[in-house]
Structures are given as C-alpha cells and as structure tokens.
Amino acid sequence: MYPLSNTRRSFLRSAVTGSLILPGIIEQLLADGRDPFAMREPHFPARAKNVIFLFMTGGVSHVDTFDPKPALHRDVGKEIKADHPEIKDRPGYERIFLKQPQWEFSQNGECGTEVSTLFPHVATCIDDIAMIRSMHTSHSNHYNATLGMHTGSFAFSRPSLGAWVSYGLGTENRNLPGFVVIAPKQTYAGTQVYANDFLPAAHQGTLVVPGAEPIANVKPRVPTDRQRLELETLQAMNLAHLDARHADPELSARMRSFETAFGMQMAVPDAFDFSKESAATLSGYALQPGQTTGFGWQCLAARRLVERGVRFVELIDTGSSGNWDAHGDMMTHVGLAKNVDQPIAALLKDLKHRGMLDETLVVWTTEFGRTPFNNSADAKGREHHPWAFTSWLAGAGVKPGIVHGATDEYGLRAVEQPVHVHDFHATVLHLMGFDHERLTFRHAGRDYRLTDVQGEVVRPILV
Numbered sequence: 001m002y003p004l005s006n007t008r009r010s011f012l013r014s015a016v017t018g019s020l021i022l023p024g025i026i027e028q029l030l031a032d033g034r035d036p037f038a039m040r041e042p043h044f045p046a047r048a049k050n051v052i053f054l055f056m057t058g059g060v061s062h063v064d065t066f067d068p069k070p071a072l073h074r075d076v077g078k079e080i081k082a083d084h085p086e087i088k089d090r091p092g093y094e095r096i097f098l099k100q101p102q103w104e105f106s107q108n109g110e111c112g113t114e115v116s117t118l119f120p121h122v123a124t125c126i127d128d129i130a131m132i133r134s135m136h137t138s139h140s141n142h143y144n145a146t147l148g149m150h151t152g153s154f155a156f157s158r159p160s161l162g163a164w165v166s167y168g169l170g171t172e173n174r175n176l177p178g179f180v181v182i183a184p185k186q187t188y189a190g191t192q193v194y195a196n197d198f199l200p201a202a203h204q205g206t207l208v209v210p211g212a213e214p215i216a217n218v219k220p221r222v223p224t225d226r227q228r229l230e231l232e233t234l235q236a237m238n239l240a241h242l243d244a245r246h247a248d249p250e251l252s253a254r255m256r257s258f259e260t261a262f263g264m265q266m267a268v269p270d271a272f273d274f275s276k277e278s279a280a281t282l283s284g285y286a287l288q289p290g291q292t293t294g295f296g297w298q299c300l301a302a303r304r305l306v307e308r309g310v311r312f313v314e315l316i317d318t319g320s321s322g323n324w325d326a327h328g329d330m331m332t333h334v335g336l337a338k339n340v341d342q343p344i345a346a347l348l349k350d351l352k353h354r355g356m357l358d359e360t361l362v363v364w365t366t367e368f369g370r371t372p373f374n375n376s377a378d379a380k381g382r383e384h385h386p387w388a389f390t391s392w393l394a395g396a397g398v399k400p401g402i403v404h405g406a407t408d409e410y411g412l413r414a415v416e417q418p419v420h421v422h423d424f425h426a427t428v429l430h431l432m433g434f435d436h437e438r439l440t441f442r443h444a445g446r447d448y449r450l451t452d453v454q455g456e457v458v459r460p461i462l463v
Contacts, residue, residue, distance in 0.1 A: 042433025047397025058323030111401030121345035134405025134414035173309030175263025183316035422455035
C-alpha cells in the first residue's frame with residue numbers, strides 16, 4: 001500500500017489520469033441500489049432497443065429534398081401575402097415571392113415516395129422509411145429550434161432526448177456510455193443538446209470527435225498493477241465518503257463514471273477500430289481504409305456502438321463544409337447532401353443486412369425547414385421556416401414505405417396530420433417502450449418530462 005501521507009486528492013488525480021477503477025465497486029453500488037446505470041424495464045414491451053439519431057444542423061429545405069411541390073414550379077415569382085407577424089414585421093419582407101425548387105423529384109421504390117435528386121442513395125432505401133412531411137416547431141432561431149428538437153424546451157436548458165432514454169432504460173454495456181454523441185464540432189445550443197441537466201449526471205451524452213483519438217485520454221498512463229494498488233485505497237475511501245452522505249446521487253454517478261472509464265480502456269479502441277470491417281463495408285460508407293473522419297465514419301461508428309449495446313447514438317452533421325443554413329445560396333445543399341447521402345443509405349442497408357434494423361430506430365431530422373419564398377423570386381437562398389419541414393424514421397416498430405401528413409400546395413404550413421416536436425418525441429419514446437407522460441423526474445417541486453405538458457404519439461406511422 002502507499003504511505004499514509006498520500007492524500008485522497010492525490011489518489012483521485014492518479015486514478016483519473018490512469019482512467020481505471022477496480023472491478024467490484026459497481027457490485028457494491030448495485031447492492032444498495034445506488035447504481036445510476038442499472039438496467040430498468042420500460043413501461044411496456046419496446047419495439048426498439050437502440051436509437052441512432054441523425055441531426056442535420058442548420059435547417060434542411062423540405063421543398064428541395066423530401067416534400068415535392070409542383071405548384072412552386074408553376075407559380076414561381078407569384079407574390080403571396082405576408083400574413084404572419086414573423087414575416088411581415090421582418091425588414092425587407094414587406095413583399096414576398098414564391099421561389100421554385102432547384103432539384104427534380106421522382107418516385108422511388110415499391111411505395112413510390114418522391115425524393116429529390118439531392119438524395120439518390122437514401123431514395124434506394126425509401127421502402128424502409130416512414131416520411132413525416134407535416135413537422136412543425138415553435139421557434140425560428142437556430143439556437144431555440146435546435147434546443148427544442150433535442151430537449152423539448154425552446155427557451156431553457158432541459159435534459160436531452162438521449163439523456164431521458166439513458167435515464168429510463170439504464171445501460172446494456174457497462175464498458176461503454178449509454179448515450180454517445182458523435183460530432184466534429186458543436187452545433188447550435190452547444191453541449192445543451194446532449195446534457196443531462198437535472199437528471200443524474202451519469203446520463204449526460206459522451207462526446208466523440210472523429211479523428212485519430214475519438215475519445216481522449218482512454219489509454220492508461222500508469223502500469224495496471226500500480227493503478228490497482230492506488231484504487232484499492234480509493235475504493236474504500238469513496239465508499240466511506242458515500243455512506244456518510246446518504247447515497248449522494250452525484251457522488252454515485254462520479255464513482256460509476258470511473259467504473260465505465262475502466263471498461264472503456266478496452267471497449268473504446270475496439271469500437272472505433274474499423275480494421276476488421278470488410279473492404280465492401282468501408283466502400284459502402286464511402287470510407288477509405290484507415291480513414292477516421294467524415295460522416296461515413298460517424299455512421300459506421302454508430303452501427304458498431306449499437307452493436308455493443310449503446311442505447312442512444314446521435315450523429316451531428318457539422319462537417320468542414322458548413323451546415324444547411326442556406327440563406328445565401330441553396331446550391332450549398334449539393335455538397336452537404338453528397339456528404340451524408342451515401343453514408344446514411346449504407347447505415348440503413350447495413351443494419352438491415354445484419355438483422356439489426358428490427359431493433360434499432362433510425363431518426364433523421366433537422367431543426368426546421370426553409371421558406372418556399374423570399375423577398376425576390378430570383379433570390380439564391382431560403383430563410384428559416386418553422387411552420388413546416390420534413391423528418392423521417394426507419395426501423396424498429398415503424399411502418400415502412402409510407403408518407404404521413406402533408407403541407408399546403410406551396411409547403412408553407414403543415415395542413416394534414418401536423419406533427420409538432422413534442423409529438424415527435426412522444427413517438428420516439430413510445431417505440432422505446434415509454435409512456436411519455438409517465439417518464440418523469442422530480443425537480444424543483446414539480447415532475448418534469450421531455451414533452452412538457454403536450455405531445456401525442458403519432459400512431460399512424462407505427463406498425
């Protein structure tokens with residue numbers, strides 16, 4: 001054992017540096033019910049065991065991708081009335097004119113759902129997709145709409161969807177985090193999109209940044225035998241500290257994070273080692289051998305993580321080519337779509353080929369759409385549009401090859417079977433086995449939930 005002069009702080013610092021905690025501490029936490037990662041049963045049998053959440057940052061234009069509007073071609077240049085305060089009170093928008101889409105649509109698959117030429121690879125998977133063309137949200141700013149899509153709150157920090165799923169179900173694999181976010185850089189609202197907020201700290205998303213070292217400091221920096229000697233003492237001190245503080249959940253979560261760190265030393269390098277993937281698989285994801293960046297890398301990493309029991313994996317498209325916020329020129333959608341189209345299709349096909357799509361829910365969304373109009377008919381870009389956009393789901397428990405809802409003839413508003421963000425969240429939780437009204441957490445004197453006091457499950461898209 002180390003001399004008594006070594007303080008608890010020095011032990012802790014050394015343990016964190018080594019990224020190791022002794023096996024056995026989790027068993028003691030389990031014994032007295034303190035483990036925040038213990039597996040829990042959902043409210044009812046779930047169709048989905050895992051979620052892969054694909055978030056396209058910046059606002060994808062629905063009328064140029066998944067919601068064809070022939071009337072925009074027919075009536076291009078037509079002036080329409082700016083009858084909504086968000087339009088008529090905006091400088092430069094006293095008069096607005098319809099702008100035509102710049103890409104053609106065609107029917108695809110046996111279901112015949114129309115998709116634009118921006119997504120030719122996703123179009124080949126359309127028979128597995130439930131398209132929701134009647135999405136709408138509650139804010140037109142990136143920050144607020146992004147926050148809302150992830151947390152159900154458009155103004156205040158709240159727990160994210162992934163954190164709620166982790167809190168509700170626990171983890172299947174104690175050597176990996178239950179909630180992982182893969183992103184080259186932060187999106188709007190920053191870390192709030194994967195934060196735990198008032199939920200136990202163990203349920204915050206773990207950020208993975210594509211590159212040679214996706215999760216930093218995983219490799220141990222001191223010999224294993226030295227780690228074990230140090231942590232035998234640390235274990236006893238931590239448990240005594242916990243007992244004296246009435247099972248403080250924050251302390252339990254910190255102790256559990258050390259246990260996860262121990263397992264991650266082997267599990268993380270394995271999960272992100274693509275060397276055993278076939279050349280055909282890598283090519284399908286548009287990857288070269290040894291490549292460690294790109295949306296294809298994110299998608300293949302997501303498949304490997306859910307294979308290993310990670311509950312919720314979010315992929316945020318924040319690549320070097322910018323995001324989908326096409327105010328200046330809609331042609332930026334070309335490169336952005338090319339960057340994600342083949343990898344997304346490869347992910348869907350790979351999951352299906354491996355028999356994983358039956359238990360994995362794949363979600364594709366953005367924070368809002370883009371205007372079918374502008375202040376001139378020949379404007380190159382489109383503005384933010386919260387009243388209508390498209391999202392889609394595929395996999396576990398979702399009806400394949402269908403279209404739900406519709407916008408008006410110009411794509412201005414959701415007019416048939418509208419789906420708000422709260423409804424969207426309620427549906428994802430339902431597929432994971434949760435009644436969204438019952439998945440709650442007591443905080444500051446009230447019971448909070450992801451869907452606030454709203455939300456209806458979109459049952460027509462469910463099997």
